[in-house]
Amino acid sequence: MTAGLVLVAAGRSTRMQELDKLLIPLCGRPAITWVLDALAATPGLAELVIVVNAENQEAIRTHVNEAHLSIPVTLCLGGETRAASVHAGVRHLSPTIEFVLIHDAARPLVTPALFTQAMQAATVYGAVLPVVPVHDTIKQVDPQGRVMATLPRHQLVAAQTPQCFRRDWLEAAYARVPLDSPEITDEAALLEKAGFPVQTIPGSPENFKLTTPVDLATAEAVLRLRQKGRQCSA
Template structure:
């Protein structure tokens, strides 16, 4: 892939990961001898178009400074916020490149081909996100544990990361959505609120987000498969 304009990657990493039930944030759990965050940052540092990575951590995070990658010349740490959107907003203030991508700290299985694809699409129009088509039957609950209705999975997608946009557009959209009190589930939702229509780039299903305890083992399996395929 040939990219003429470098990108900045923003990695919000201020969350505590309550659903993991661990004694430390999920991004600092060990996966194949290294932290989840180290695996994630390595994936991004390995791409020649990414000029800088801005990691937004909790203000009193004592784990990040202990990582070797924290001293990498292309890695900058900034203070995160109360919510993911606040962390991304803080990081965007330090972005100097024309384009920016945002990637979850707990997605260590990003494939290089998917990263290439979303970077290429993100430079066009309203930006782009990695996504995966919904494969299972979809049900809407009634709030009391019973099925209210079945929902067609036609044109339903799971939103993944990275999500890539023109820096100015994302900065404006996110600031506006935050000021309006809009619920921001990801960067694309802020862009949608501002009237943009980001492109869906179909990515691999193994680009999982580590959220629950069983995800850690699954991510380890995917990483091992990747290592074996590259040998």
Template sequence: MPFLSLIVAAAGQGRRLGAGSNKVFLPLGGKPLLAYILAVAEASSLVDEVIVVTRPEDISLCRQVVNAAPYLKVRQIVGGGKERQDSIAAGLKAIAPGAEWVAVHDGARPFLSPALLERVIAAARDTGAAIAALPVKETIKRGNTEDLVTATLERRGLWTVQTPQVFRRDWLAAAYRKAEINGWQATDDATLVERAGFPVKLVPGEEINIKITTPGDMVLARALMAGDN
């Protein structure tokens, strides 16, 4: 089976959460957020190695999380950069030379299900690139700098993007090279892959696959966790 490397983006500072520290280490159900993702990767037969990208000052703490289980698929813990894009670029440099596929997942999305991971990987192997996403349900409006509505958008065909995102390694590497040459900036890897001219498949995600960004997200996460017990 083709070799797949999972890069976990775990270099967030948690400013909007008001955590005062890296949010991937916040406790949820007695474990740090990061541990839930590592556990899914460890149990998956489709993931061959894990590269965790965290803030340089958090490498030691991240190693403690990895060693506690232990999570044997974690091959490297590397320091990230100023922006998320810089961090994923650092992760790409650390993956195994023989890796043919790269998956990227946010360290602050602890409710990644094995089924979703499998669906996105399967779709990527058919098309070359695939991402988890949800069709937009709410009415979407565009506003101006004064917060006045300037347009109401047709929501049909609009999706909110999640992770995991899975790509052919050569496609993702090419996208990052072009981004560096052209000065592209993006908040997710699929945007760079799209700009590089490669097709990206949308795979229905899961409502529970939330990203912990605000205090309200932590309240919801704890409620979800309590509902499972």
């Protein structure tokens, strides 16, 4: 397989006290550099496209240059929505790319193993996403906040990235489904809406998204545990 990755880094971090969460230090290093480390250790990637915004593109370019990745890297500006940003990144991939990985840069604790599992599963299923079980009880409510139903927890999972898709399926989905459709919250939803089957694979509880300041403290704790584990096994 020939796989390229679109790294989505164009968000505005509106819930992170106006700080760009991708540049906030985690254990002394900008959060995005932990993702770049994972990518550098992932075999089988042919190229990388990073979707940025006008404010963070130079800082991210600097971190990419310092990472000395062995694959070609392209930076492009994102759109008004996440879906539009991903679409922009996909358009910058080389025509030879057969499988497209999509990952949120705001998930800095991703591992090379998860990238590899997503790619391998995509060669079998065509469209895959990692998921984790939902542990809370989920309620469906109406606009006034009244409970309409308690959803069956054993049938619910939380979607993560990296998601991986056959390039031809993804392009066909873009042709069939408007990107401004409210149901398109991730590319798996885009493929679902276009009629393609999407297979789940096990994700990781550590692969959470940085959304609020509390998540930063949790991410640092996980990184410290990982570093301690490496020291113990050395």
